Amino acid sequence: MHFTDTPDAVRAWVHGWARSRGAGEPRPRPWGFTVTIGTPGNVMSHVLPTADEATVRELTSGAAGPGVWLKAFVPADSLAAWIAPGWSLPAAPGSLMSTALTAGSFRTPAPLPAGYRLRTWNHGGVVHARVQTADGTTAARGQTSVDGGTAVIDRVETHPAHRRRGLGRVIVVALGRAAAERGATVGLLASTAEGRALYEATGWEVAAPLANALRGPSPADAGERQRQRIGAATSR
Known part of the structure; x- marks a missing residue:
């Protein structure tokens, strides 16, 4: 699609x-x-x-x-x-950005730095992802809503104290994988100017x-x- x-x-x-x-x-x-x-x-x-x-x-x-x-x-x-x-x-x-969720970057998890763990769960039809420290502190987060062949990734953010460690990429790839597993073939998201580089590095392209x-x-x-x-x- x-x-x-x-x-x-x-x-x-x-x-x-x-x-x-x-x-x-x-x-x-x-x-x-x-x-x-x-x-x-x-x-x-x-x-x-x-x-x-x-x-x-x-x-x-x-x-x-x-x-x-x-x-x-x-x-x-x-x-x-x-x-x-x-x-x-x-x-x-x-920017409004899009990607094909069957792209290679979504087939395998992004590497998770030592000292962090990734959690994903579904609540009310929205898949949530969290990267947490050993004491349970949230370092990065995001979520996606899947409707048929389309997934909208939303609210991706990394706490300032945990930036530049690849955690945003972990979240984006985890959400893309979760959406693809639920049948989505196209991803959409609204990116800030600051976040655009992260998404482009994981295969997203500017649509508008x-x-x-x-x-x-x-x-x-x-x-x-x-x-x-x-x-x-x-x-x-």
């Missing part, structure tokens, strides 16, 4: 991503999908398989509270020029650019204001 164009890939990705996050089923819209996440920093996400200036301007000009995200598979410069006042691009642009816009202050700005308030209160 292979996707012939970006909109098809995005449609498959958004359903797997929503399932991975435990969100509601993506609601179809004339321009794409809305996924309700329900957390303070991510109330909902609007996902546009195709995006143009008129659609983005109309969508972002409507009433929306803070914590609403817009995901568009276009260059970040384009999205930045289209969004209405009150929206920002709080993170570096990323991905830019994210946020309504209201960015999480970093909100955190800084909170620290300033705490500092002001402490000094009084």
Whole structure:
């Protein structure tokens, strides 16, 4: 199974991503999908398989509270020029990436450094992977949602204290193997700019650019204001 164009890939990705996050089923819209996440920093996400200036301007000009995200598979410069006042691009642009899960890199496990162990388990149809230290501390993690021939890999991260040891590769390969064992032949994921090199090293390829816009202050700005308030209160 292979996707012939970006909109098809995005449609498959958004359903797997929503399932991975435990969100509601993506609601179809004339321009794409809305996924309700329900957390303070991510109330909902609007996902546009195709995006143009008129659609983005109309969508972002409507009433929306803070914590609403817009995901568009276009260059970040384009999205930045289209969004209405009150929206920002709080993170570096990323990519939608794909791979064939029968690739050689998924046939054998990635080497696990001494002192670590890998755990995988299935919960609610989502396969989770953890690399842990001897005392049970989580050093790296990730998960994947499989639907038919497509797997969406999500939330891959390595704790800063355990980076540059190949643990991210262990997680990605373990999830790819688990997905292939469940019948998936194509993998999809949304990568940050920082994570792109990891995925490319394990056989993933960029399918489309991905830019994210946020309504209201960015999480970093909100955190800084909170620290300033705490500092002001402490000094009084």
